Amino acid sequence: MIQWLIFLIIAARLAGFFGISPLIIPVRGVPPAVKGFFTLIVAYLLLPTVSGSFTTTDVQRNFFLLLISESLIGLLLGFVTLIFANLYLIAGQFMDLTSGLSAATLFDPLTQTNAGLMANFIYLYGLLNYFLANGHHRLLTFLTVSFELIPPGKGILHPGLSELLIKIFALVMLVAIEIAIPFLMVMLISDLALGILARTAPQMNVFMLSFGLKILLAIFTLWLLLPGIAYFTGIYLELMEKNLLTIIREIGYGG
Template identity: 35%
Template sequence: MISMDILNYIPTFLLVFMRMTGLFVLSPVFGRRNVPAYLKIGMSFMMAMVLLNTIPLQSIDIVNNIWLYVWILFKEMLIGLAMGYITTLAFSAILIAGQIMDFQIGFGMVNAFDPVNEVAVPIVGNLINMMALLLFFGMNGHHVLISLLFDSYTVLPIGDFSIKPDILWYILEIFVQTFVWAIKLAIPLMAVLLLTEVMLGVLSRALPQMNVFVMGMPIRLMIGLIMLLLVLPVYINLMEPLFADMFDDISGFMQRMVR
C-alpha cells in the first residue's frame, strides 16, 4: 500500500523537481560553474522532497495522456529557468556597470579572468559583483529566493498556468531595467570623469605645449580609483533596492502566468 502511494506521487515529484532544477541551474547564486552538477541536482532533489512533504500538491495522472505530462514538465522547467534568469539579470546589471566604469577609468582593454565561470570579467565589475554576492547572502536573499520558489506553488499550482504573449514583453521590460540599473550604478563615476575630461580639455587649450593625452591617463586613473572608493558605500545602498526590484519582478512574473 505504501509502495503504491509512493508510485502515485512520482509523477508529481518529477514536476516539482523540474521547477527546482530550473532555478538551481540558471541562478547566479546557485548555478555558478564552481558548484558541481551533482550538487545542484542533489539540492534540487532535496528541496523537491521538502516541498512535497510540506505543501499539499495535487497528484498527476500520466496514464491518460503522456504527451500532456511532458508538456507540463516543460512548463515547470520554464518557470524555474525564468526565475533564475530574472535573478541573473540583476547581477548582470552590476557587471555592465562595472564594464562602463572600467572603460571610463581606462581599464577598457584590461579584464580579469574569472576562474569560477571561466570568462573574462571587468575588474571593477568583478569587485562590485563580489560585494553584491556578499550583500545578497547578508540580507538573506537566498532564503527569500527559495521562499519565492515555494510560494510559486500557491500562485502557480502544478500545470495550472498558461504561457501568455505578454510574458515575453514583461521579460523584455526587466531586460531594459537591467541597463537602467547599470547606468544608475555607473553614473556617479561617469559624471566625475566627464568633468575631469572637460577640465583636461580646458587645460590643453590654456597650455598647448602640455601633452594632455599623456598626463590625462594617470589623472583619470587616480581620480577614478579615488571616486570608486568614495562611492562604494553608495553602491551598497543601491544594491538593496536592486535586489528588492528583482524579487518584485519574480513575483510579477508569477502573477502574469496565472491562468
C-alpha cells in the same frame, strides 16, 4: 508511486531555476552532482507543502507534460534572476569604459566572459552584499511561494511574457546607468579639466599624465561609491522580487 512522481515534478521546476540562476548556486564552477543533490533536497522539503495541489489523475495522465512545463517555468524565473544578477556587471562596464580600464579585461570563469577590472569588482561586491542581506534566503522563500501562486500544471506560457522580459531588461539597464552616473560625471569633469589644462599649458604632456591621473581618480571615486552600492542592495532585492512576482502572475493568469 504517486508521491515519487510529484517529487520529480517539483524537482523539475527547481532544476530549471538552479540551472540558470547564479544567485543561489553559481551556474559554473559547481559540479552538476552538487547542484542536482541540492535540487533534490529542496524538492523533498517542499513535497509536503506542494503535494496537496496535485490530483492522482493529472499526475498519471500528464506526467511528462508537467515535467516539461515545470522545467520551462523554472528556466523563465531563473532567467529573470540572471538578468538582475548582471546589473552590477553592466554598471561596472560603464565605469570601465569611461575610466580607460576597459582595455584591461579579465576572463571570468563563472560567467565565461571577459569583463573589466571594475566590472568584476563591483559584480563580486554586489553579490557579497546580496548574500549578507540574506538575499538567497529570500529567493528560496520566493520559490516556495511560487508553487502556491502557480500550482504545477496550472501555469500558462504565452507570447506576452517576451514583452515583459524586454521591459525587465530595459529596467535593469536603466538602474545600472543610474548606479554608474555619479562615477560617469566625475570622469566627464576630469576629461573637461584635462582638456582645459591641455589648452592653457600646451607644453605639458597632458595625454600621458591623464592615464595615471584618471586611474587614481577612478579608484578614489569607486571607494566613495561603495557605501551607496551596499545601501542599494535592499532596493535591488525589492526590484527583483517585484518583477519575479509580476512574471509569476502573468504565468498564473495566462496573460
